[in-house]
Amino acid sequence: MRKLFQQLILGGFCLAIGAGTAFAENMVIKGSTTVLPVAQAALEAYMKANPGAKISLSGGGSGEGIKALIDGSTDIANSSREIKSAEVELAKSKGVQPKEIAVAIDAIVPIVNPKNRVKELTIDQLSQIYQGKIKNWKEVGGDDLQIVVISRDSSSGTFEAWGEMVLNKAKVTPKAQMQASNGAIVQAISKNRYAIGYIGFGYINKTVKPLTVNGVAASAKTALSKEFPVSRHLYMYTNGAPKGETAKFIKFILSSEGQKLVAKEGFVPLPADKKGKK
Amino acid sequence: MNGKTFESSMRSRYFKQRLFFGAVRLSALVITLALLGILAYILDNGFRAVTWEFITQPPTDSMTKGGIMPAIVGTLYLTVGAILVALPLGVVSAIFLTEYAKQGALTRIIRIGVNCLAGVPSVVFGLFGLGFFVVFLKFGSSILAGALTLGILILPTIIGAAEEALKAVPQTFREASLALGVSKWNTIFRIVLPSALPGILTGAILGVGRAAGETAPIMFTAAAFFTAVLPKSIFDEVMALPYHIYVLATAGTHIEETRPLQYGTVLVLIALVLGIDLIAIIMRSMFRRNKRW
Amino acid sequence: MKTRKNILTKRTEEIAIRNLFGFFAFLSVLLLGLILVFLFREGLPLFKQISVADFLFGTAWYPTYDPPEYGIWPLIVGSLVVTFFACLIAVPLGFLSAVYIAEIAPAGIKEILKSVIELLAGLPSVVLGFFGMVIVGPWLQETFDLPTGLNIANAAVMLAIMAIPTISSLSEDALYAVPREFKEASYALGATRYETIIRVVVPAALSGISTAVILGMARAIGETMVVLMVAGGAAAVPGGIFDAVRPMTASIAAEMGEAPFRSGHYHALFATGIVLFVITLAFNLIADTISNRFRETGSGTL
Numbered sequence: 001m002r003k004l005f006q007q008l009i010l011g012g013f014c015l016a017i018g019a020g021t022a023f024a025e026n027m028v029i030k031g032s033t034t035v036l037p038v039a040q041a042a043l044e045a046y047m048k049a050n051p052g053a054k055i056s057l058s059g060g061g062s063g064e065g066i067k068a069l070i071d072g073s074t075d076i077a078n079s080s081r082e083i084k085s086a087e088v089e090l091a092k093s094k095g096v097q098p099k100e101i102a103v104a105i106d107a108i109v110p111i112v113n114p115k116n117r118v119k120e121l122t123i124d125q126l127s128q129i130y131q132g133k134i135k136n137w138k139e140v141g142g143d144d145l146q147i148v149v150i151s152r153d154s155s156s157g158t159f160e161a162w163g164e165m166v167l168n169k170a171k172v173t174p175k176a177q178m179q180a181s182n183g184a185i186v187q188a189i190s191k192n193r194y195a196i197g198y199i200g201f202g203y204i205n206k207t208v209k210p211l212t213v214n215g216v217a218a219s220a221k222t223a224l225s226k227e228f229p230v231s232r233h234l235y236m237y238t239n240g241a242p243k244g245e246t247a248k249f250i251k252f253i254l255s256s257e258g259q260k261l262v263a264k265e266g267f268v269p270l271p272a273d274k275k276g277k278k
Numbered sequence: 279m280n281g282k283t284f285e286s287s288m289r290s291r292y293f294k295q296r297l298f299f300g301a302v303r304l305s306a307l308v309i310t311l312a313l314l315g316i317l318a319y320i321l322d323n324g325f326r327a328v329t330w331e332f333i334t335q336p337p338t339d340s341m342t343k344g345g346i347m348p349a350i351v352g353t354l355y356l357t358v359g360a361i362l363v364a365l366p367l368g369v370v371s372a373i374f375l376t377e378y379a380k381q382g383a384l385t386r387i388i389r390i391g392v393n394c395l396a397g398v399p400s401v402v403f404g405l406f407g408l409g410f411f412v413v414f415l416k417f418g419s420s421i422l423a424g425a426l427t428l429g430i431l432i433l434p435t436i437i438g439a440a441e442e443a444l445k446a447v448p449q450t451f452r453e454a455s456l457a458l459g460v461s462k463w464n465t466i467f468r469i470v471l472p473s474a475l476p477g478i479l480t481g482a483i484l485g486v487g488r489a490a491g492e493t494a495p496i497m498f499t500a501a502a503f504f505t506a507v508l509p510k511s512i513f514d515e516v517m518a519l520p521y522h523i524y525v526l527a528t529a530g531t532h533i534e535e536t537r538p539l540q541y542g543t544v545l546v547l548i549a550l551v552l553g554i555d556l557i558a559i560i561m562r563s564m565f566r567r568n569k570r571w
Numbered sequence: 572m573k574t575r576k577n578i579l580t581k582r583t584e585e586i587a588i589r590n591l592f593g594f595f596a597f598l599s600v601l602l603l604g605l606i607l608v609f610l611f612r613e614g615l616p617l618f619k620q621i622s623v624a625d626f627l628f629g630t631a632w633y634p635t636y637d638p639p640e641y642g643i644w645p646l647i648v649g650s651l652v653v654t655f656f657a658c659l660i661a662v663p664l665g666f667l668s669a670v671y672i673a674e675i676a677p678a679g680i681k682e683i684l685k686s687v688i689e690l691l692a693g694l695p696s697v698v699l700g701f702f703g704m705v706i707v708g709p710w711l712q713e714t715f716d717l718p719t720g721l722n723i724a725n726a727a728v729m730l731a732i733m734a735i736p737t738i739s740s741l742s743e744d745a746l747y748a749v750p751r752e753f754k755e756a757s758y759a760l761g762a763t764r765y766e767t768i769i770r771v772v773v774p775a776a777l778s779g780i781s782t783a784v785i786l787g788m789a790r791a792i793g794e795t796m797v798v799l800m801v802a803g804g805a806a807a808v809p810g811g812i813f814d815a816v817r818p819m820t821a822s823i824a825a826e827m828g829e830a831p832f833r834s835g836h837y838h839a840l841f842a843t844g845i846v847l848f849v850i851t852l853a854f855n856l857i858a859d860t861i862s863n864r865f866r867e868t869g870s871g872t873l
Contacts, residue, residue: 056505056515059529063829071832148718154635155829178804181529194718295765305667313691371596378589391600397855399793401820405844406606463588491695494795520697555693
């Protein structure tokens with residue numbers, strides 16, 4: 001009896017402490033793995049300038065971030081796609097007003113293993129490959145090898161953007177292998193000479209080979225001018241206009257220092273006239 | 279007489295035996311090699327990463343440098359919370375099942391319930407934790423929700439171990455106490471329980487080991503990719519060792535570069551869990567050897 | 572008079588404690604029920620959009636498209652196939668090692684092997700998933716020149732490692748429970764150790780061994796992190812052992828974070844959870860029934 005009683009008191013004590021400090025401000029950021037490196041770099045720089053801030057960051061995909069915003073479990077939702085109208089409706093029905101803030105520009109680049117001979121593909125070829133209609137590399141100018149299609153999980157904004165801009169909303173073949181992040185796709189492609197995948201521009205490194213799309217190579221310039229066909233904005237969504245710590249953080253990302261971090265992570269900073277507006 | 283002599287039939291029977299015993303020894307060898315192989319690989323690739331700095335510093339530079347201290351702390355908080363939930367509940371349930379319950383429908387239902395709870399997949403616990411603790415009770419993604427979910431997960435383990443420990447206490451202890459006029463509850467509390475305590479403790483330690491290594495239940499109830507500071511309240515999200523391994527290896531931003539850190543984290547987690555399990559195993563054999571009634 | 576009052580209050584105290592403890596013990600059942608309630612509460616609304624048959628046997632899992640498709644047959648097949656092959660590896664290894672420990676091994680080796688198996692059981696699933704992803708996967712890919720190393724074979728091996736301790740320790744318990752008289756009688760009749768084991772001990776322990784196997788299967792089918800990291804993620808019915816699959820557990824874990832609360836996708840995931848729960852529940856209940864029904868391996872002596 002005594003033991004039980006003691007444990008109850010201890011538990012209640014902990015809860016009391018916990019409840020008290022729960023009201024300390026704590027900023028939560030969740031969402032896109034494409035935006036994640038930008039958010040993390042910005043977070044680390046922000047923490048150096050503001051040592052008291054309590055911020056927690058998670059990935060999971062744009063869909064997760066937006067869902068968390070709708071459910072009220074995050075302050076900022078990172079997203080590599082625009083919020084869907086169905087999501088906006090769902091948000092409004094729960095009293096959440098999503099506010100869209102563009103923070104960077106990105107290109108989605110198809111990549112293959114460096115041993116693959118193919119250097120360029122058209123949007124139509126990409127679409128057919130991802131639908132499973134083109135199955136062998138020799139059909140697009142490569143060796144006689146089966147094409148292994150690697151895609152992102154449906155929670156990914158990159159996946160959604162790819163689906164819209166390349167596949168025109170057609171269904172990805174069910175045989176596609178799903179990876180959880182840009183980083184995972186890079187890893188998979190670098191080890192697999194049969195595979196094709198797509199990643200955010202900032203994730204390209206020496207272990208994979210980017211392809212040109214419709215003859216255009218992805219670069220900061222072509223992404224900005226939209227010459228590269230698969231380019232998009234990266235967003236942060238908040239509930240209503242950002243306030244307090246959230247506002248300070250977003251302001252930091254949009255500042256020239258923040259945008260330098262954007263460029264450092266391999267993305268395209270916003271052009272000076274378009275910052276923050278949408 | 280039949281064609282086979284006694285000697286030749288004995289030979290073939292012993293031959294079959296040797297084959298079978300060979301297969302049996304082989305399987306034991308394969309299993310041992312599997313364990314050693316896994317441990318060796320991880321040790322070999324990870325021990326370079328595990329420095330004092332690794333254990334005490336938070337990650338920096340997009341996780342490519344620094345350490346995993348917040349994940350260690352987070353795992354600590356989650357497992358302590360889980361045990362705080364499961365131990366009292368589990369011990370009380372075990373006491374009821376062994377000391378008080380009559381052989382009836384109620385007992386059978388409870389036992390079936392405990393067994394089924396033990397069989398629930400960890401991801402279903404995660405779903406439940408998400409739906410119930412995070413959303414319905416509005417705890418949000420937090421240490422509280424994670425610890426509660428993990429607590430329910432290890433509850434059957436604790437109940438099982440506590441029951442075994444209680445059953446191992448000789449009936450003569452109880453009979454002597456009752457014969458002296460001590461009430462049933464006092465008998466349990468002052469005689470049976472202290473004798474069973476080592477066994478219960480062993481079970482608790484094994485439960486802690488299990489809770490420390492689980493990922494799916496905390497993915498949506500408590501874990502974050504990166505927290506800038508250590509959690510200050512039970513409503514905060516935390517980093518956790520198993521989740522850290524998962525995100526670094528699949529969802530991180532620099533998967534290849536952080537590979538040594540992944541191995542290091544795996545090594546720390548294995549050291550923690552296997553260390554805990556070894557302590558429990560040793561404790562258990564010590565107590566078995568000392569019991570001499 | 573004081574004694575009588577003391578006895579009475581002691582009695583009420585005893586009854587109160589008994590009922591209180593009984594309530595807490597019943598909590599496990601309540602929790603199980605609560606889990607069921609939640610699963611059903613969040614999962615059943617799916618069936619306003621789609622029939623049960625279409626859900627279970629539909630072959631297209633496209634939950635985020637417009638209009639969404641919620642057929643989980645490929646996921647179910649994925650779970651079953653991976654479990655099947657895992658058991659193909661785990662049952663012989665688990666059973667034979669249990670025989671070794673229970674009947675054949677000398678005392679020192681027995682203790683070591685038991686510890687090995689217990690340590691194996693303690694390995695967290697994410698560690699095995701990591702190992703499978705980072706070491707077994709590339710090895711498979713290079714050795715067999717495969718399009719991918721993350722497939723059924725990889726998952727089967729890692730899942731087997733998780734199931735072996737369960738099968739082994741439960742089988743070992745069952746073998747131990749066989750009364751010595753059985754073995755002694757067999758030896759007295761001139762049987763070799765092998766013949767005794769195969770024809771007397773194992774059949775006597777058969778119910779316990781089958782319980783062990785069934786629980787091992789339940790463990791494999793309910794495992795999440797290993798298959799999430801290692802089975803490949805393709806939501807298609809596999810054609811061969813080196814194809815990628817997407818078991819139900821992996822699908823739930825991968826998609827849970829992104830399904831907005833109470834959306835169709837959310838309900839579909841909980842419905843998948845119901846299917847998973849029912850399957851593992853069935854396995855556990857079968858195992859329970861077998862172990863209860865055949866517990867009378869008694870012994871008779873003169």
